[in-house]
Amino acid sequence: MNLLQPAKWVELYGDYLLKFALFRLNDVALCEDLVQETFLAALKASENFKGESSEKTWLTSILKNKIIDEYRKKSRSKIVDDETQQEETDFTDFFEKNDNDFGHWQTEQKPIAWEKSILDKMVTQEYYQVLKKCMRKLPELQFNLIQEKFFIENDPKNICKKYNISQSNYWVMIHRVHMVLRKCIEINWVK
Template sequence: MDKRSKHLQQWIDIYSDTLLNSALFLLSDRQDAEDIVQNVFMSAFESYHSFQGRSNVKTWLMAILKNKVAEFYRKKYRHTGNIPLDHYFDSEGSWKHDDILQDWNEKDDNLLDNNDFNSVMAECMDKLPLKWLIPVKLYYLEEKKAASVCQETGLTTTNLWKILQRSRMQLRECLEFNWFNIS
């Protein structure tokens, strides 16, 4: 076994779980996450000669992972259909349901520490149209700047802000129905 193959096998043994967990967080689909991690290791094998050890192996592999995820989203985002808005807006573009803007109880200060809430939030995010989910994850979960999200998804800045605002409204409605009205 040559040096490159030996190192790659060690990296697979050491970093597979970490990369898979990160990919699952970013993609929310186990099959896609496993495919991305496999692609990460294939890319690492192919570009082994370019790794000069200036950074930690994990850092290098995570950078490859983030690039693969961005590439995945770019491809997937460009191949999704139109987003139906008729659930939220009438034919004149006004909100159909004004009650979506109701105030939430202030008793729930530390919701992100609540596993049940996080589970409901994940379900609500999964209900977002793919064209909305990708920018939401990139902007809010990966904390990328708007310019970076626009570059990765091919959106204009105006379109990004509209998508983020509509996503927040849909998430709010879902959380109100599935969390705040039952808790």
């Protein structure tokens, strides 16, 4: 317990944790509740804190589990997940499947040119809204990977360990994320 300073948590980590949750859930009231629950859960579990990670990392991991619970509440049925999982690994929704061929783009999936004026606008609030919308559409694990990679700046080795996935699986998923995000932005922003 003496490793932790609950009296300073709200001041030190409140805003950070709120942002962390908002990035994922986009509902201020819900996120505030989750932050509060995180502090209370942390207090109850304080004996488990061994000081191996920082207080901040530890609190964040508790919050993350709460966010994942929220997602479970909303998640689709398992059967649908299995189907998309299949699609996710063979990429047949993007590329033609033909052993003798070079794996060309499906006609309707071919990237189109984005004008320079479009690329220049990728710093506007309108664009960020589209980007966030597209990111939220990602399956949970893929979204978590993106969050780890960009928001927490965790390196791939640690991420793989944490989510118990192989390096090659990690790359397949990041590849997948790029394919899906690009397409989603093209549909919702460029066209």
